[in-house]
Amino acid sequence: MSGKIFPQVCFTHPGPVAEGGAVCPEWGRTAHGAGDWREMMKLTFLGTGTSQGVPVIGCRCEVCTSEDARDMRLRTSAMVETRGCRLVIDAGPDFRYQMLRTGVRHIDAILLTHEHKDHTGGLDDVRAFNFVDYPTIHRVDLYATPRTLRSVRKDFDYAFAEDKYRGVPEIELHEIDPAVPFRIGEVEIVPVSGHHSPRFEVTGYRFGRLAYLTDFKSIEESEIQKLQGVEVLVVNALRYRPHDSHFNVEEALELIRRIHPREAYLTHLSHEIGRYVVADAALPEGVHLAHDGMQIEIDE
Numbered sequence: 001m002s003g004k005i006f007p008q009v010c011f012t013h014p015g016p017v018a019e020g021g022a023v024c025p026e027w028g029r030t031a032h033g034a035g036d037w038r039e040m041m042k043l044t045f046l047g048t049g050t051s052q053g054v055p056v057i058g059c060r061c062e063v064c065t066s067e068d069a070r071d072m073r074l075r076t077s078a079m080v081e082t083r084g085c086r087l088v089i090d091a092g093p094d095f096r097y098q099m100l101r102t103g104v105r106h107i108d109a110i111l112l113t114h115e116h117k118d119h120t121g122g123l124d125d126v127r128a129f130n131f132v133d134y135p136t137i138h139r140v141d142l143y144a145t146p147r148t149l150r151s152v153r154k155d156f157d158y159a160f161a162e163d164k165y166r167g168v169p170e171i172e173l174h175e176i177d178p179a180v181p182f183r184i185g186e187v188e189i190v191p192v193s194g195h196h197s198p199r200f201e202v203t204g205y206r207f208g209r210l211a212y213l214t215d216f217k218s219i220e221e222s223e224i225q226k227l228q229g230v231e232v233l234v235v236n237a238l239r240y241r242p243h244d245s246h247f248n249v250e251e252a253l254e255l256i257r258r259i260h261p262r263e264a265y266l267t268h269l270s271h272e273i274g275r276y277v278v279a280d281a282a283l284p285e286g287v288h289l290a291h292d293g294m295q296i297e298i299d300e
């Protein structure tokens with residue numbers, strides 16, 4: 001990360017940050033020491049909140065009024081940097097602000113998990129990456145299943161029109177088969193399918209020792225097999241009470257027990273999860289609540 005750093009990118013530590021440094025020294029907390037992302041895989045949680053985000057508009061609960069930055073959750077998204085490739089998973093309504101917080105001026109691709117708005121609503125803002133070196137245009141590569149791409153084509157039809165107006169997002173669509181691994185640059189990616197509801201598929205992604213699953217409600221045995229050997233597992237857990245289309249904490253922990261990673265992180269959290277300090281401490285060893293800005297480094 002280099003170049004101009006956008007000021008006021010951190011909730012808790014607003015203000016300009018040293019030239020060439022991380023966006024905010026306090027914002028990204030690296031769990032496993034420093035490392036070069038060309039040699040180590042780095043996962044950054046860009047957002048860890050459910051579809052409404054946390055705080056929820058108008059809510060006065062203790063989580064939504066907490067001053068702890070770890071209780072402030074943008075919509076769920078993450079960035080994976082490995083082998084010279086910077087990949088972003090999902091681009092929800094907070095995409096623009098999430099990108100500003102990281103300070104990056106280039107991404108190699110966006111992978112979508114599914115078409116819900118909290119995961120796709122910010123795609124128009126890829127325009128900033130398109131035009132960052134204007135007049136050179138950098139198209140943004142977008143990878144998703146055929147169903148998700150259909151929805152992107154519909155929702156952002158102006159970007160795919162025959163006769164486009166000036167300044168539309170420049171997006172290159174790449175269809176993936178969720179049963180077949182694919183490559184972006186030197187990174188091999190294994191799609192992992194789950195059910196968001198009985199008839200609605202969602203796609204998780206495995207990158208070597210890291211796997212990232214969100215908006216899962218159930219997963220077939222054959223897909224669990226694809227997760228064997230994962231050391232760092234990210235999985236969604238909405239709240240403690242059951243929910244129709246998302247794992248609750250117990251269901252997430254059940255999957256974690258089956259895969260048995262070294263560490264697991266819960267994401268896509270609602271305000272019902274409670275305050276970070278309390279909820280995180282109550283989790284089993286090796287399992288943590290993710291929070292926005294948390295960074296995890298994984299040996300390749």
Ligand SMILES: [Zn+2]
Binds near residue numbers: 051268
């Ligand atoms: Zn979602």
Ligand SMILES: [Zn+2]
Binds near residue numbers: 055056060
């Ligand atoms: Zn609340």
Ligand SMILES: [Zn+2]
Binds near residue numbers: 116
């Ligand atoms: Zn969803």
